Amino acid sequence: MDTEEFQLPLSRLANERLHTMIPGGAHTYAKGDDQYPENLAPVISHGRGAHVWDIDGNRYVEYGSGLRSVSLGHAHPRVIEAVRRELDRGSNFVRPSIVEVEAAERFLATVPTAEMVKFAKNGSDVTTAAVRLARAVTGRPRVAICGDQPFFSVDDWFIGTTPMSAGVPAATTELTLAFPYGDLAATEELLTRYQDEVACLILEPATHNEPSQGSQLRSSRGDPTPGYLAGLRELADRHGCVLIFDEMITAFRWSEAGAQGLYGVVPDLSTFGKALGNGFAVSALAGRRDLMEWGGLRHSGDRVFLLSTTHGAETHSLAAAMAVQTTYAEEGITAQLHALGERLAAGVREAAAGMGVGDHIVVRGRASNLVYATLDENRQPSQQYRTLFLRQLLAGGVLAPSFVVSSALSEADIDRTVDTVAQACAVYRKALDAADPTPWLAGRPVKPAFRRLA
Template identity: 75%
Template sequence: MTRQLPKSMRANERLHAMIPGGAHTYAKGDDQYPENLAPVISHGLGAHVWDVDGNEYIEYGSGLRAVSLGHVHPRVSEAAHREIDRGANFARPSIVEERAATKFLETVPTAEMVKFAKNGSDATTAAVKLARAATGRELVAICRDHAFFSIDDWFIGTTAMSAGIPDGITGLTVSFPYGDLPATERLLRENAGRVACLVLEASTQLEPPAGYLVGLRELADRYGCVLIFDEMITGFRWSETGAQGLYGVTPDLSTFGKALGNGFAVSALAGKRELMELGGLRTTEDRVFLLSTTHGAETHSLAAAIAVMETYTEEGIAARLHALGDRLAAGVREVAASAGVGEHVVVRGRASNLVFATLDAEKKPSQDYRTLFLRQLVTGGVLGPSFVVSSALSEEDIDRTVEVVSQACLVYRKALDADDPAPWLGGRPVKPVFRRRV
């Protein structure tokens, strides 16, 4: 099947002429999609989206994992509309701020205080700032096995896209491997009295080894550093109480976003009162300029967040995400095995947060084979940079996706047999986000 996207291609050209990278998030760039198959979206409803050429797709990874309830969710949209008609922003706090904070602390009872912002980077950088202020230390220790924490210098300086970040700032960030307590303790011991915080996702594609998170909590206490969980992805997808609630380990600070707003711009910094109050008006310590954002308390986004949390807790959304993901993973693994590519098209991760790996004949990650696979998905009507599900997907959507994957796996097998995927790429291969040169 071929799919023509002339309007999308023209729109992409106009986007690049006005917006660096052609999108406001690098992961949405057209370099992440096969050449001439990067649709520009017109609108969405539920788990489906339509491009400006009129093509319909079943969508995965909606809004970079943010739209976990599906597009135009009635309960969320109605809540936002009500507040828009009452005013978006005021000179003093809105009562919606009190309602949102109350609902958040009920939903994530391991947190004692919360402050809202508009994006995850600001919240996570604020957590780092609090940790440095509370400990009087400079070094930030990040988990090297986790892909992204912030657009700010303390993290981006450690990536391949470090242009513009002074070495002096990059040198203040060190790293530790996930799941390895002895290695983390060595890092803390070698930098005794210098590490302000440990920053990590409690879980990503791998479940935490037995005793790991408890051990990390003990290390943080023993060495006097702040334990920070980035819950941008795990928050609500793992459980309604976050990864911290699921695994029973309470961090000092945690950050939430993505699923919190179902596409609306809202994030949260949450944690222990003694730390959070350093950014408040009830402290005797030196004040921390924490989160002070003009739009952080935008009423309709907070109203949307309240509706999202109510929907998750009342309707058991996390369980539904896991059930849908289990169905999808089982189907993909079955058709991949049937086509003889079960060791090359690999589904990984928690059922609510599935990704896929595309491996070459030597079973190494391959951008060429990813391009081939994505081309088959897009032309089959599946927009799938990942296999991250939303609760709006139906079982029929999942089954249709498996059919498309089945056809993609047959082409994948042909490319492996030919030992050359090039004839099926349709142009240049897709590229990793973090790379030094374009």
């Protein structure tokens, strides 16, 4: 379909209604209509498998489903059946449910590097709980975050370091330090400079980001260089701080147990979410018993308010998590994600090269967690060219803010996506030749999710 003919009138009206009632028009900034071409932000009616339908009646092959949370595809039968069984039995009680026992046992069998687990609803709950626990255990005020990684929490200790820091006291932000991914020497220098002040190092153990210019610290596949995570482990031990792995993205997509399961380096604490519930709201904080028990009752020290959430142990969400873990183990889902991602990456690269834009549309990351860069005529990241590319994909029936796959994708879905990408690349080439993508934008460019001004 020609992009001039592709219109979303009902979605456009629904977006106006959303903005009238909901700040930002969405409950997650990454889902905002500012992330899509003007007037081409579809509002979803429903989804099944790897496909979603918008309220205008268009069907799309979808990538990055639920911000990487729906890795088995929408309405996965095994997950839905597990949820249905619990719905008729009640979802929340005045005392723990037996489902909490079963879910904890299943999780700790999946992540054998952890000794205890506590469930919550979203990633920010558990990363902030991990930071609070680290501060309590060490008696130290400062937090060291990996500064190359985009998001850890909605809470002040992290958000104060982003461009959207309004409302966060400077005194809070000053307690958060940053270290570069892959650079052990720089991290050691930071820990030495703030000797006995840093409570924890928190990072995604693997990343999809490219190395900065001139750096070879990590590969575009997202794997850490050999010895890096083990080196961090040694630094944390030597400086007496807690090592925290944020496994929101890497869990299940790297291995069922996350990056720690793949690379064999054990953190003190780790956090999980996203794919854990296949779209149902569940997250987890896991780690060493001697640390986690500080948030419990079986110790003689000061109590730590670790996690206490009314809805953290809803039975149907825990049932979904157990079904997800069982499905991954029995059906080899991680391997499927990698195979699908490899097919997609190869196809997109071939299509881009064939249209002469192979140096401008660049697929990056681990096969199970692919993203893409849109580069201008000077090979610099460009929001304008991203807008052009997204418009062409949407018109071709592909909803792809990233190329993160789900196991519900078929080879035919991948092939259709590659064909759509090839058509988009032909337009991309015209814009590069003109050194001006503006005629193909039909409105303002898409915007970064994190920015200081609306």
